[in-house]
Amino acid sequence: MFASLRVFGFVMAASLVLTAQSSRVGDVSFANSGAPAAQTSFLYGLAQLHNFEYDAAARAFREAQQQDPAFALAYWGEAMTRNHAVWMEQDLGGARRILERLAPDSAARIARGQTDRERAYLHATEALFGAGTKPARDIAYLDEMRRLHAAYPDDVDATAFLGLALLGSAHEGRDVAIYSEAAAVLEPAFAAHPNHPGLAHYLIHAYDDPAHASMGLPAARQYSRIAPAAPHALHMTTHIYLALGMWDDVVAQNERALSVVTDRARDAGRRPASCGHYSAWLEYGYLQQGRRADARRILDGCRSDAVGANGLGARSPEEDLLDPDNTPAGSYIQMWSRYLLDTGDWDDPVALEEIPLGDLAGPRLTRVYVRALRAVERKDTAGLRRELAALQDARQTLLTTLSNRREGAEQYRRRVEIIMLEIRGLLALAERREAQAVDLLTRAMNEEDAMPIEFGPPFVDKPSAELLGDVLVRLGRPAEASAAYAKALQRTPGRVAAVRGLGRAKP
Numbered sequence: 001m002f003a004s005l006r007v008f009g010f011v012m013a014a015s016l017v018l019t020a021q022s023s024r025v026g027d028v029s030f031a032n033s034g035a036p037a038a039q040t041s042f043l044y045g046l047a048q049l050h051n052f053e054y055d056a057a058a059r060a061f062r063e064a065q066q067q068d069p070a071f072a073l074a075y076w077g078e079a080m081t082r083n084h085a086v087w088m089e090q091d092l093g094g095a096r097r098i099l100e101r102l103a104p105d106s107a108a109r110i111a112r113g114q115t116d117r118e119r120a121y122l123h124a125t126e127a128l129f130g131a132g133t134k135p136a137r138d139i140a141y142l143d144e145m146r147r148l149h150a151a152y153p154d155d156v157d158a159t160a161f162l163g164l165a166l167l168g169s170a171h172e173g174r175d176v177a178i179y180s181e182a183a184a185v186l187e188p189a190f191a192a193h194p195n196h197p198g199l200a201h202y203l204i205h206a207y208d209d210p211a212h213a214s215m216g217l218p219a220a221r222q223y224s225r226i227a228p229a230a231p232h233a234l235h236m237t238t239h240i241y242l243a244l245g246m247w248d249d250v251v252a253q254n255e256r257a258l259s260v261v262t263d264r265a266r267d268a269g270r271r272p273a274s275c276g277h278y279s280a281w282l283e284y285g286y287l288q289q290g291r292r293a294d295a296r297r298i299l300d301g302c303r304s305d306a307v308g309a310n311g312l313g314a315r316s317p318e319e320d321l322l323d324p325d326n327t328p329a330g331s332y333i334q335m336w337s338r339y340l341l342d343t344g345d346w347d348d349p350v351a352l353e354e355i356p357l358g359d360l361a362g363p364r365l366t367r368v369y370v371r372a373l374r375a376v377e378r379k380d381t382a383g384l385r386r387e388l389a390a391l392q393d394a395r396q397t398l399l400t401t402l403s404n405r406r407e408g409a410e411q412y413r414r415r416v417e418i419i420m421l422e423i424r425g426l427l428a429l430a431e432r433r434e435a436q437a438v439d440l441l442t443r444a445m446n447e448e449d450a451m452p453i454e455f456g457p458p459f460v461d462k463p464s465a466e467l468l469g470d471v472l473v474r475l476g477r478p479a480e481a482s483a484a485y486a487k488a489l490q491r492t493p494g495r496v497a498a499v500r501g502l503g504r505a506k507p
Contacts, residue, residue, distance in 0.1 A: 024229035025051060026197030030157055033114035035068035045077050050160060050198030051230040054081040065101075072112035075102035076125050083128060085138075085168025086205050087323075095129045106130070117155070120148045135171050142169050149185075159189040160198030167205050173411050173452035174209060182206045183215070190219065197227050204236055209453040210493050213243035224253060231257040231264075235278050239455050242281070245494015250285035254278050274301035275331035280324070283335050284457040287342040288496050295343075299335050303355070306332035312358040322362040322401070322412060329355060333363035337370045337461045342497065346377045361401040365394040365416060366461065372423045373462060381430045388423050395420060411459070414451050418444045418460050422467055429471060438475070441468040445484065453491060463488050469501045481505035 026047035034042055045060030061078035064071055075098055082095035103109040106126045113119035124144035128137055142165040149155070149162045166182040183206035190199040200223040207216030220240035227233035234257040241249040257278045265272035279298050286295040305311065305328040314326045324330035332355060340351055351374055357364050372387035395416050402409040425440030444464040451459075465488035472481035485502040492498060 023047065025053070025227045025233075026230070027193070027195035027226070028157070028197070030073075031115075031117070032071075032073050033118060034064065034071035034073060038064040038067035038071050038074065041067060042071070042074055042077065045074075046157070047197055047227070048230065049077060049080055050196075050201055051227050052084070052201070052232045052236075053230050054084070057081045070112070072102060072109070072114070072122060073118060075099060075109075076121055079125055079129065083168075085164050088168075088171065090134055092129060092134075099125070099129065117148075117152055120144075120151065124148060138165070138169050138171070141165055156189055156193050156196055157198065159185060160196065160202060163202040163206070164198070167202060173454070175452070179206045179212075183212075194222060195226050197223070197230070197233065200226055201233065201236060204239055208239045208243060208455045210243045210491065211453075213240045216240045217244070224256070228256075229260065231260040231278065234260065235281065238281060238285075242285075242456060243493065245288075247285050247288040247494065251282060251289060254282035254285060258282065273305060273328070274298075275305045275328040275335075277325040280331060280335050280338070281456065284338055284342075287338060288494070290496070292343055292345075295339055299332070299339050299350070302328065302332045302335055307355050312356065312360065321360060324363060324366075327360060327363075329357055330360050330363045333357070333360075333366050337366050338457060340370055341373065341462055344377070346374045361394070361398040362412065365391070365398050365419070368394045369419050369423065369461065372426070376426045376430065379430070381427070384423075384427050384430055388427055391420065391423055411451065411454065414447060415460055418447050418451075418464055421447065422460075422462065422464060425471075426467075429474075434475060437471060438468070441471055444468070445487065449487065449491070458492055458495075463492055463495075463498070465491065466495070466498045466501060469498070469505065473501065473504055478505045478507050 023044050025044065028043055028047045028050070030043065030046055032039075032042070041060045041063035045057045045064065048054075048057035048060060051057075058078050058081040061074050061081070064074035065078070068074065079095040079098040082091040082098070084090065099109055103112055110119050110122045110126065113122045124141055127144045128141035130137060130140070132140070142162075145158070145162040145165045149158045152158050163182045163186040166178055166185065170178045183203060186199050186203050186206065190196070190203055193199055200219045203219040204216050204223065207213055207219070217240055220237040223233050224237050234253050238250045238253045241247075241253065258272075261278065262272045279302060283295045283298040286292075286298065308328070311329040311332075312327055314321055321327060321330070324334035336350065340346065340348070345351075351371075357367065368387055368390045372384055372391060375381075375383035375387055398412065398416055402412055421440050421444035425437045425444065428434075428440060429437035441464065445468050448460055448464045465484045469481045469484035469488060472478075472484060482502060482505040485498050485505060488498040489495065489502070
């Protein structure tokens with residue numbers, strides 16, 4: 001059986017081609033041995049798997065299992081929804097339980113594949129969810145996908161999943177060599193299959209930094225046309241737009257994404273969530289456009305969720321509580337930080353409000369950090385000393401939390417050390433130790449410059465090069481300030497605070 005799902009209209013039925021109604025989530029085709037009745041659900045699930053719409057994909061794969069209980073690839077697909085490669089998240093137990101519904105052991109599951117190609121996909125999945133640490137399993141899966149791609153070079157999904165497996169092997173943050181290899185795998189396939197959701201999506205991830213974002217612009221422009229009913233696809237385009245400082249596009253696409261989310265919630269009889277990834281990016285876009293009232297509306301909308309009964313709970317137990325997107329309270333603190341830093345309205349009562357943060361170590365540190373910056377702006381040196389002491393306590397709590405992580409911890413460790421250097425530098429400035437202040441802030445800038453670039457709004461809330469530029473302007477050193485702002489704009493192109501700072505620094 002060869003199945004095909006098209007974005008627009010219908011595919012004419014042929015001897016081995018299934019007709020499927022437009023789904024507006026992508027154009028996918030996948031040869032498989034499943035029953036004809038299961039094909040529409042399976043292909044919808046596959047497209048949504050590529051779109052990272054994991055819940056929708058899992059539901060569709062379960063429907064395919066109901067329509068054909070012996071359809072091995074329907075279980076493969078559902079298991080793959082539990083692996084979030086570029087987010088470094090994996091629900092190993094959940095994936096194994098899904099695969100056990102297919103057959104009780106690895107050999108039996110692989111044998112359920114009806115062709116060599118199907119068995120190759122199942123074998124790769126066994127490597128991903130088998131024995132060993134997650135980094136080791138990721139590499140084993142990557143090796144399997146290399147072999148599968150080599151054996152079936154015309155299988156566009158094998159190409160897409162190889163690109164994703166490469167991205168998922170960068171365990172300590174963005175690795176330019178790995179990401180470039182992923183782009184080299186994906187680009188020829190994207191040229192041949194411009195409506196495939198996975199190819200466009202993974203290319204955006206491969207180019208998701210200011211140095212390479214212009215190369216991802218064709219994929220970003222295309223992706224929102226490929227999958228207009230997938231909110232993550234609509235949002236994902238803005239990873240490229242933000243890296244290029246294209247604020248109007250950042251705002252428009254995140255507004256579209258949130259509109260789809262809102263419509264879905266309304267159709268399901270639920271109130272849409274106001275916190276989260278799309279909201280945070282939309283707020284940041286509004287702030288860069290100077291739309292303070294709209295940014296405040298987004299912030300206030302999130303607050304009600306953040307202080308509610310589920311404010312401290314992740315969407316699922318497997319999700320990373322250090323990631324602010326995964327809890328309403330964490331999301332609120334992320335947006336609260338952005339609002340205060342980018343408006344500079346330190347007298348706004350929102351600056352002093354408290355919301356429960358429980359044991360969310362990352363958001364707790366961010367809150368103390370922002371309050372230290374507020375003390376600087378208000379020339380409250382005694383308050384700054386108190387906040388620095390509180391920041392040291394928050395740092396230790398965070399480091400203790402990070403000590404239990406096997407991967408992805410280094411970026412958080414480096415962020416907290418940069419933040420400490422910034423606040424120590426600002427305290428030195430407040431105490432008229434100007435040379436030490438500049439030295440500490442320069443060290444912070446160099447530490448941040450050495451970090452892999454994190455996509456999206458600044459990972460260090462007040463970028464160190466931008467902060468150094470602000471201090472150098474105050475000290476009457478415009479040439480050095482200009483150089484600092486120029487460095488800041490290399491990392492955060494078009495960021496309004498740095499652009500304005502560069503203007504102030506000019507003699």
